[in-house]
Amino acid sequence: MKGIEQAIRNLNTLSKSMVPRATAQSLNRVAGRAISRSTKLVAEDVRVQQKLIRQRARLRRASAEQNPPRATLSINRGNLPAIKLGAARMQLSRRVGFVGKQGSVLKIGRYTFRNAFIQQLANGRWHVMRRVGRSRYPIEVVKIPLVTPLTKAYQEETRRLLETDMGKEMGYALKNQLRLYLVRKIG
Numbered sequence: 001m002k003g004i005e006q007a008i009r010n011l012n013t014l015s016k017s018m019v020p021r022a023t024a025q026s027l028n029r030v031a032g033r034a035i036s037r038s039t040k041l042v043a044e045d046v047r048v049q050q051k052l053i054r055q056r057a058r059l060r061r062a063s064a065e066q067n068p069p070r071a072t073l074s075i076n077r078g079n080l081p082a083i084k085l086g087a088a089r090m091q092l093s094r095r096v097g098f099v100g101k102q103g104s105v106l107k108i109g110r111y112t113f114r115n116a117f118i119q120q121l122a123n124g125r126w127h128v129m130r131r132v133g134r135s136r137y138p139i140e141v142v143k144i145p146l147v148t149p150l151t152k153a154y155q156e157e158t159r160r161l162l163e164t165d166m167g168k169e170m171g172y173a174l175k176n177q178l179r180l181y182l183v184r185k186i187g
Contacts, residue, residue: 015181017064022173024062024069029169030161031059031071037161038153045149047110052084056150073158077150079143082128085109088118113142 035057043050056076062069085108092104106116106128116130128142 014178018177018181019174020064020067020069022170022177024064024066024071025173025176026166026169027062027069027071028059029173030165031061031073031158033165034154034158034161035059035073038150038157041153041157042146042149045153046080046144046146048080048085048144049109052080053146053150056146073154075150075154077147079145079147082108082111082113082116082142082144083118083126085111085144088128111144116142 035054039050039054039057042053046053058074060072060074062071088106088108090104090106104115104117106113106118108128113128113130116128118126119129120126129139130142131138132140
């Protein structure tokens with residue numbers, strides 16, 4: 001943005017708190033936008049509801065008292081348990097290739113899990129479990145991996161929004177701070 005350094009110097013001569021307030025305001029707006037856009041991308045990619053992804057993001061908002069102001073995004077990138085996907089239903093399936101054999105299929109949302117069942121664990125939580133083999137612990141909790149889609153989406157969106165939207169938001173916030181300053185001085 002042209003002349004932003006000069007505008008910042010001019011505003012600093014009027015009030016020392018205007019520029020940090022504007023910076024914090026614009027950072028918070030861009031961070032909120034990064035959360036919403038990244039959430040949408042990951043939800044489409046993994047094929048789950050957006051609310052399941054959105055509740056994994058926390059925004060610590062920037063304030064004018066910080067030097068320099070900074071907003072912090074903390075994302076829970078752990079695997080999503082399949083039980084959170086919605087209501088489960090069991091279906092008997094006649095699989096092709098196995099003459100006379102039937103298997104059960106557990107469907108939750110858009111996902112289908114073969115040889116899966118729902119069980120209450122020792123800690124009291126209900127989970128979708130699946131048989132994995134003939135080892136000592138032959139069952140595992142069914143989870144959807146989210147590490148790579150979350151990391152990729154948040155890093156790309158944050159970088160892109162800082163390049164494209166931060167200048168515009170900073171300009172809007174500086175204009176608003178100047179307007180508020182003039183209203184206070186005149187009114």
